Amino acid sequence: MKKYAYGVDIGGTTVKIGFFETTGKLVDTWEIPTRTENSGELILPDIAASIKENNEKHGIEMGDIEGVGMGVPGPIKDDGTVLKCVNLGWGVFNVAQSLSVLCGGIKVKAGNDANVAALGEMWQGGGKGHQDVVMITLGTGVGGGIIREGRIVAGVNGAGGEIGHMPMVDDESECCGCGKKGCLEQYASANGLVRVAERYIAAHRDVATKLDLNAGFTAKDVCDAAKAGDAAGIAAVEQSMKLLGKAMAAVACVMDPEVFVVGGGLSKAGSIIIDTAAKYYKEYAFHASRETEIKLATLGNSAGMYGGVKMVIG
Amino acid sequence: MKKYAYGVDIGGTTVKIGFFETTGKLVDTWEIPTRTENSGELILPDIAASIKENNEKHGIEMGDIEGVGMGVPGPIKDDGTVLKCVNLGWGVFNVAQSLSVLCGGIKVKAGNDANVAALGEMWQGGGKGHQDVVMITLGTGVGGGIIREGRIVAGVNGAGGEIGHMPMVDDESECCGCGKKGCLEQYASANGLVRVAERYIAAHRDVATKLDLNAGFTAKDVCDAAKAGDAAGIAAVEQSMKLLGKAMAAVACVMDPEVFVVGGGLSKAGSIIIDTAAKYYKEYAFHASRETEIKLATLGNSAGMYGGVKMVIG
Known part of the structure; x- marks a missing residue:
């Protein structure tokens, strides 16, 4: 070498x-x-x-x-x-x-x-010490990468690890960037979380919230509101991360990795994101994979x- | 050798x-x-x-x-x-x-x-000639096996390929054998298809059907009824295989295999099973994987x- x-x-x-x-x-x-x-x-x-x-x-x-x-x-x-x-x-x-x-x-x-x-x-970050890693990046969209025995699973069409486009919701009216409707990315990305919060607030005008539909807000605002006990913020984070936890449970039924590593801007909004995803992962996971670790990415960009x-x- | x-x-x-x-x-x-x-x-x-x-x-x-x-x-x-x-x-x-x-x-x-x-x-059956194969067995339950570069993906907890326990439905009242509720196996196995048909008939007493709830029926009866144009049979096969197609689309977002191979007793009930699953697979799949082949297993037991x-x- x-x-x-x-x-x-x-x-x-x-x-x-x-x-x-x-x-x-x-x-x-x-x-x-x-x-x-x-x-x-x-x-x-x-x-x-x-x-x-x-x-x-x-x-x-x-x-x-x-x-x-x-x-x-x-x-x-x-x-x-x-x-x-x-x-x-x-x-x-x-x-x-x-x-x-x-x-x-x-x-x-x-x-x-x-x-x-x-x-x-896998090599030097959140998955260090492991060989079978599923990485999920919560940014503008939801990205993914699958590492099996220390090597990338690229997929025959280059679509290996396209976790953001797993079909999650059947009655979605808006299109994902990929052209489908109901992809994980539409709910669990930074943009997705904002969308989920906007919909929740519009449908629950009676629920008091600091998130202002007219002024607009970011994914960080939603997380901060949730951390401060804001009912709409909490509901949005729960809805969004429930879908992420469910998708991760489905991934574990395929690959059964040693560890999930979660990165991207939204993962930095605080432990509320990863903790809520982990709560739902445990609920949806097949018993053999229920204790699989979920770690934060450490290498950033x-x-x-x-x-x-x-x-x-x- | x-x-x-x-x-x-x-x-x-x-x-x-x-x-x-x-x-x-x-x-x-x-x-x-x-x-x-x-x-x-x-x-x-x-x-x-x-x-x-x-x-x-x-x-x-x-x-x-x-x-x-x-x-x-x-x-x-x-x-x-x-x-x-x-x-x-x-x-x-x-x-x-x-x-x-x-x-x-x-x-x-x-x-x-x-x-x-x-x-x-993969070696001598429906996946012959391929190295990246996802096998799905529709029997009493739903079994699965993932082959990547010609080798089994066993998973760190032995749960690799446990496709039958992917979480698919949130409002299920009955438990799967694994203890969870809403697993693919509860809908897309032979038993699952019967269950889906029973529920459909019970909820649609106005729909004429040859499937008799009191006498009971098998998964093959449901498929035969669907092939003969029976409305309840068709509805059950559609509901059941829609979930299988959706689960396969999710698997493709993880592994992006060369081919899906479908086997087990239910797959032999005729092309209606695999054709209906394939229809929904195409609907739910990420565009890059939409043309992935779905073949019948050939080696049986x-x-x-x-x-x-x-x-x-x-």
């Missing part, structure tokens, strides 16, 4: 690059802009140039690097072929191979960003860089 | 034994009674004696056998330790090791019977023997 590796997390606006020792120690991290013009043809050359520049700064060469692992925001096959990343402008090509050529032929691996982040959390490195060091 | 292997499927009443060439060819198959008296202490010696007898019949020795793979009706760890098989009388011990000792030290592997059957269907052999030949 060589001493260094790079972990790269490509987002629609910036690319996060982490320079690591292969022991897992993050030596340095920085960001470069994601240049999406001309079908995103500059993105990989920009990354390669940034890596070379960092090598020079540290007096090392490509031969000192074990490899580069990256997360991309879209579906991708195990061999590194992206199947269109709409917000990067990319079509279908082997992104791992292309970056490898630009970096003098060193090992490059690539995966879907949510899956790579899950791998990072760095999880993707860590996961990239773990991909190349194996 | 040696020329022969044995696949063993231990049930509560009989043990099925298959004598195979390691190419996958079933040479001979027979059954012996499962003697559950004295904490089931005779079960493994009986199997070993039966294998020796068959070896002698074919003029071969234990040294000509690649190994023995077996399915047991209960939770079991990857190393072959059973965690109590109530209907065999077994406590906690390493069943693979014990049978190996009785068979002169040859390789023995053991897995949960539903998982081993799924592996058999022999799937466990095939899977046992696949376990030992790897």
Whole structure:
């Protein structure tokens, strides 16, 4: 094993690059802009140039690097072929191979960003010490990543770990971003929690609440209200996290993982989120999996860089 | 690779034994009674004696056998330790090791019977040619088995593939065998379909039906009625298979397999079962997984023997 590796997390606006020792120690991290013009043809050359520049700064060469692992925001096959990343402008090509050529032929691996982040959390974050991990990210949407025996379950169509699109509710009137109705994401994401609270308040005008429909509120406002004893806030968190707990129980009936790791902005709103989800998980879970641990993610936005490195060091 | 292997499927009443060439060819198959008296202490010696007898019949020795793979009706760890098989009388011990000792030290592997059957269907049955397979067995209950990259996903608590206990319905009044309420098995098994039909008829006395609540009916009767255009039969099959399709869509959001293989007695009631499940699967599935194939199992009660052999030949 060589001493260094790079972990790269490509987002629609910036690319996060982490320079690591292969022991897992993050030596340095920085960001470069994601240049999406001309079908995103500059993105990989920009990354390669940034890596070379960092090598020079540290007096090392490509031969000192074990490899580069990256997360991309879209579906991708195990061999590194992206199947269109709409917000990067990319079509279908082997992104791992292309970056490898630009970096003098060193090992490059690539995966879907949510899956790579899950791998990072398994390696150095909330799932450290485990090999079978289910990661759930409660952000604007609900993301997921499944790690089995230390490796990403990408799925034959790249849809492994798309937990946010598990069908949960039959009588939903609004569409999810994916085109379906009733996906977990419509209730258990930050936006989903706000939506659930708005609906609750509109349907229960008699319930006193500090959450003001006209002024609008955020998911954090809903959590803060719930923590302060606000009836509408509590009801919304209960409804939202009941569905998350139920979905997690269903996931456990499939994979039966060692641990669930929950991350994303909403998970930081305080223990009320994870505690309420855990309460309903226990209620819905098959008895053999009832005691499965639910932990908070610890790497935040760095999880993707860590996961990239773990991909190349194996 | 040696020329022969044995696949063993231990049930509560009989043990099925298959004598195979390691190419996958079933040479001979027979059954012996499962003697559950004295904490089931005779079960493994009986199997070993039966294998020796068959070896002698074919003029071969234990040294000509690649190994023995077996399915047991209960939770079991990857190393072959059973965690109590109530209907065999077994406590906690390493069943693979014990049978190996009785068979002169040859390789023995053991897995949960539903998982081993799924592996058999992947190898030589409905999932042939695939490596990522989800098997669902619609029998008295709903069993499941997840195969990922050609290997069983047993789960850390032995609950991998317990698809029958995915939480599906919130307002169920009756208990599932597992102690929870609202499990898939309560609706989509043979017993579940009968229950759904009984409830439908009781709640819709105005709907004419040939299904007679007083005389009683079977799952096959419900399917036959549905095929003949009986309104209550159709409604029951729709309700029951809608939940199965929804559960399969949720499974696809986790594993995104290449193929679903559906087996068990109810799957043989005709294409109405699998076709209705497939219709609802497409409705509930995440777009990337919508075209995932749903096939019928082909090995019937022999799937466990095939899977046992696949376990030992790897």
